Amino acid sequence: MAFTIKDFDQIVADMVAYIVANSSQITDLSPGSVIRSICEGAGLSLEELYVGTYLGFRRHLNDIPANIFDFTRKGGTKAAVNVVFSRAGSSGDVTIPAGTRVKTATDLRFLLLADSLIADGNSNSAASAVEAESNGVAYNVGATSINVIEDTVAGVDSVSNAAAATGGVDEETDFQYQTRFRAYIEGLGRSNIAGLKTGALSVEGITSVSVLEHFPPVSAASVSDGTCTTANGAGTVLIDSAATFITDGVQIGDTIINMTDGSIAYVSSIDSEIQITHSVLIDGTQNDWDTTEVYKIYPVNINVHLYIDDGTAVSVSAAQVLEVQTAIDGDGTEDNPGYRSAGVNVVVAAPSIVTQAVTLSANVLAGVSQNQVEIDITNAITNYINTLGVGEDIIYNGIVTAIMNVYGVTNVDVTVPSTDTTITSSQVGRIGAITIVIT
Numbered sequence: 001m002a003f004t005i006k007d008f009d010q011i012v013a014d015m016v017a018y019i020v021a022n023s024s025q026i027t028d029l030s031p032g033s034v035i036r037s038i039c040e041g042a043g044l045s046l047e048e049l050y051v052g053t054y055l056g057f058r059r060h061l062n063d064i065p066a067n068i069f070d071f072t073r074k075g076g077t078k079a080a081v082n083v084v085f086s087r088a089g090s091s092g093d094v095t096i097p098a099g100t101r102v103k104t105a106t107d108l109r110f111l112l113l114a115d116s117l118i119a120d121g122n123s124n125s126a127a128s129a130v131e132a133e134s135n136g137v138a139y140n141v142g143a144t145s146i147n148v149i150e151d152t153v154a155g156v157d158s159v160s161n162a163a164a165a166t167g168g169v170d171e172e173t174d175f176q177y178q179t180r181f182r183a184y185i186e187g188l189g190r191s192n193i194a195g196l197k198t199g200a201l202s203v204e205g206i207t208s209v210s211v212l213e214h215f216p217p218v219s220a221a222s223v224s225d226g227t228c229t230t231a232n233g234a235g236t237v238l239i240d241s242a243a244t245f246i247t248d249g250v251q252i253g254d255t256i257i258n259m260t261d262g263s264i265a266y267v268s269s270i271d272s273e274i275q276i277t278h279s280v281l282i283d284g285t286q287n288d289w290d291t292t293e294v295y296k297i298y299p300v301n302i303n304v305h306l307y308i309d310d311g312t313a314v315s316v317s318a319a320q321v322l323e324v325q326t327a328i329d330g331d332g333t334e335d336n337p338g339y340r341s342a343g344v345n346v347v348v349a350a351p352s353i354v355t356q357a358v359t360l361s362a363n364v365l366a367g368v369s370q371n372q373v374e375i376d377i378t379n380a381i382t383n384y385i386n387t388l389g390v391g392e393d394i395i396y397n398g399i400v401t402a403i404m405n406v407y408g409v410t411n412v413d414v415t416v417p418s419t420d421t422t423i424t425s426s427q428v429g430r431i432g433a434i435t436i437v438i439t
Helices: 008-022 034-067 174-186 193-201 318-329 370-386 396-404
Strands: 078-086 094-096 101-104 109-112 116-118 128-135 146-149 158-160 208-219 224-227 237-239 255-258 264-270 275-278 294-298 301-309 346-349 352-364 409-416 427-438
Touching: 008 034, 034 174, 078 109, 078 116, 078 146, 174 193, 193 208, 193 301, 193 318, 264 318, 275 318, 301 318, 318 346, 352 370, 352 396, 370 396, 370 427, 396 409
Parallel strands: 301 346, 352 427
Antiparallel strands: 078 128, 078 158, 094 116, 101 109, 101 146, 109 128, 146 158, 208 301, 224 294, 237 275, 255 264, 255 294, 264 275, 352 409
8 A cells, every 4th residue: 555645634634533533522623722723733743744754765765775785875976177266457466265156157056165366466366176066967067157256255356167067976866776786786796797897886986887808818918127216105106217118018907016025916007108007016025116126017818898987077087997996806805805706807997088079050949048058058968978978879869858958949950970979888978079059
């Protein structure tokens, strides 16, 4: 039987009916009587309990099975971007205090993270970081969209963002949460595909994963050796001022051995000809880098590539790749046993970015600001494409739908792209140049 909410009138009517049926001594139940007033007071509280119970079940019932496994819903993240404050003159210092609110024309608010300064002799401040007021992709607004200073600052006339805001991610929907939980259950064995995906998605900020298996394993044809020239106590960065890592063809996933202390690690990123970032050195006597320590880098047979994305407009950082690699490999502790099988080499990498240009003409309602519609269309297309996960195709009709959902748009003709754009499991789609003609 479905749970049914009773409203105030129903609750009071039931109370009155019960009293009439079970008490011959209480006869005055008319509005305003003492007994009626008691029933009505209790009825208000009971109505709140009904509504609270209903909303609680509706919001959390789907979470109960996952909560048994301490599996929580991802709460989303806030978008961020740099803005520049400007003034008409250039005389004197003007400080814009941290916490100053700026916003878009559609009232999407951002907060200044630290004090900003327009120095004497300048008309503009340095680029200043702002963060969205709330989580969500809606705050991934386009360039020049942040143009209103909500908290008046004497001596400051305007604000603008030269680049688009990025990093805003919505809280997981019920469908996304349940899909991730099913993958988690399927991946409890850890070493299967679902387990590898679960391990990657367990890292904060990672929003999508793609697994590419290699049968037979692929081999990176690289080898390098030399001597560490800069100490690194964390055991995660190798620097050799005489090295030529890029020229030598060192690849992500290659094995680094510290020949001096016997520790081992795997290449996470090739930062330059002389620097490599790698997983934490393990199984050695010191597990760090000291100057004059000798190393060798061996090519690796790769069984699985794990491509990860964080939902931002740029590629995932080397630090995120390293964090996921550590989660997949484990560190030998009970808290982090890892996800890969023994003898299986899983290499975490950032997907290559496929930039998608969009060209369109749109018809808008008379009286609607064409400039605002153009901004809203830009934001809608950007949020659609930039929130696609690794390996997800860019669907032509998805672009059209995003545009048609913009207020004021009555029709649209998208000429670029002209069809769906295929994205492989090692790629992720990102927005390129957007050309809009409003008619």
